[in-house]
Amino acid sequence: MLTKRIIPCLDIKENRVVKGVKFVGLRDAGDPVEVARIYDRQQADELVFLDITASFENRKTLINLVEEIAKNIFMPFTVGGGIRDLSDIRDLLNAGADKISINTTAVKYPDLINDASGKFGSQCIVVAIDAKKQDGSWQVYINGGRTPTDLDALEWAKKVADLGGGEILLTSMDYDGTKDGYDLLLTKAIVEAVNIPVIASGGAGKLEHFYDVLTKAGASASLAASIFHYQEYSVRQVKEYLREKGVPVRL
Numbered sequence: 495m496l497t498k499r500i501i502p503c504l505d506i507k508e509n510r511v512v513k514g515v516k517f518v519g520l521r522d523a524g525d526p527v528e529v530a531r532i533y534d535r536q537q538a539d540e541l542v543f544l545d546i547t548a549s550f551e552n553r554k555t556l557i558n559l560v561e562e563i564a565k566n567i568f569m570p571f572t573v574g575g576g577i578r579d580l581s582d583i584r585d586l587l588n589a590g591a592d593k594i595s596i597n598t599t600a601v602k603y604p605d606l607i608n609d610a611s612g613k614f615g616s617q618c619i620v621v622a623i624d625a626k627k628q629d630g631s632w633q634v635y636i637n638g639g640r641t642p643t644d645l646d647a648l649e650w651a652k653k654v655a656d657l658g659g660g661e662i663l664l665t666s667m668d669y670d671g672t673k674d675g676y677d678l679l680l681t682k683a684i685v686e687a688v689n690i691p692v693i694a695s696g697g698a699g700k701l702e703h704f705y706d707v708l709t710k711a712g713a714s715a716s717l718a719a720s721i722f723h724y725q726e727y728s729v730r731q732v733k734e735y736l737r738e739k740g741v742p743v744r745l
Contacts, residue, residue, distance in 0.1 A: 497742045498708045499539035499715035500732050501693060502722045504529060506545045506575070509559060511723065515671035524723065527562050533722070534567040536729040539744060541571050542663070542717060544595065544622075547638060548576025557589050564590020572620055574663075583610055587618065595663055597622040598636040601643055601650070604657055611658030620693075621659040623647055625680060626667040632680055639667055647680070648687050655688040662688065663717065666696035671720055673699025681711035693717050701727065701735040708741055 504511050504526055511524045526543070533541055543563065545556055560573050573586050574595025583594050600607055600621050611619045624639050625632040625647035632647035651662055664684050666677035674697055681694045691714035694707045698718035707713045721727050733743045 496714070497539075497744050498713075498736065499693075500704070500729050500736075500743065501540045501542055501715050501717040502533045502538050502729060503542040503544065503695065503717050503719045504563075505719060506543060506556065506559070507547050509556065526559060527566055529723065530563045531566050533729060534569055537733070537745070538569055538729045539715070541567060541569055542595065543571065543573045543575075543591075545573075545575025551576075557585060560586060560591060561589045572663075574620070574622055579606070580609060580613060583614060583619075587614065593618040593620050593661075595620040595622045597624065600654070600659075601634065601636050601645065604653065607654060607657040607659050611660065616658045616660035619659055620661045620663050621654045622663040622665065623651060623654070623684075624665045624667055627680075632683075635667060648683055651684045651688050655690050659690060661691045661693065661714075663693045663695060669697030670695070672697055673720065675699065675703040676707035676711065676713075676716070678706060678711045681707055681713050685712040691715065701732060704732050705736060705739050705741065708736070 506526060511526050511529050530541055564571055570592040572593040572595050573591040577583060577594060577596050578599050586594050624635045626635055634643045634645035634647050634650050636643055654662060666680050669677045676694050676697045685692045693715040694713035695717040698721055704716050707716050733745050736743050
């Protein structure tokens with residue numbers, strides 16, 4: 495059985511780690527390089543870096559900061575935010591990213607998923623989906639959760655997989671930062687709709703929440719920010735809890 499992954503996330507704004515609730519009310523959570531080094535010491539399976547205002551501000555990702563973090567960690571490193579084309583992806587991979595995450599540009603230009611997977615390999619192409627409940631289904635949002643689209647999250651996830659996306663980073667906007675638990679219904683629906691790994695994001699607040707989304711909803715990995723940034727739990731505590739509950743993790 496494949497081990498389940500625990501992934502801290504650095505939401506970056508103005509060169510600082512920030513965290514909010516439901517994508518608003520951002521507050522400072524530290525220096526990105528130092529925070530990344532802490533998670534490296536805690537044996538996180540991966541680290542995700544999201545430049546959350548890059549697409550909205552129509553600029554590229556903070557590549558110098560990506561390079562600095564990459565030099566200081568030894569775990570797989572995923573970077574997203576402001577990626578527009580194949581050259582941006584190449585630049586970030588050359589700067590030390592192991593994977594890239596695309597959201598807004600993937601929605602606007604879906605062929606980029608296929609082109610990027612063909613050029614760099616699907617294993618390093620993550621497609622992020624920010625979804626919000628709307629009349630019994632889930633609607634896809636772009637531009638850091640600011641702009642609704644007419645896409646249904648399940649249908650978009652299937653298309654992402656068909657286009658060669660290697661992994662989906664799924665964030666429930668309704669649950670993000672609430673610490674009330676992951677959106678199990680949304681996550682399970684996406685997991686069952688695609689044949690690629692799904693990283694669940696949005697809502698982790700207790701150890702049980704990780705167990706639930708990895709077992710009941712079938713996510714391949716769970717991503718969290720607040721509870722790690724503000725030291726409510728360490729990555730290792732989460733993994734030790736999961737191992738005690740019979741969930742395969744790397745320790």
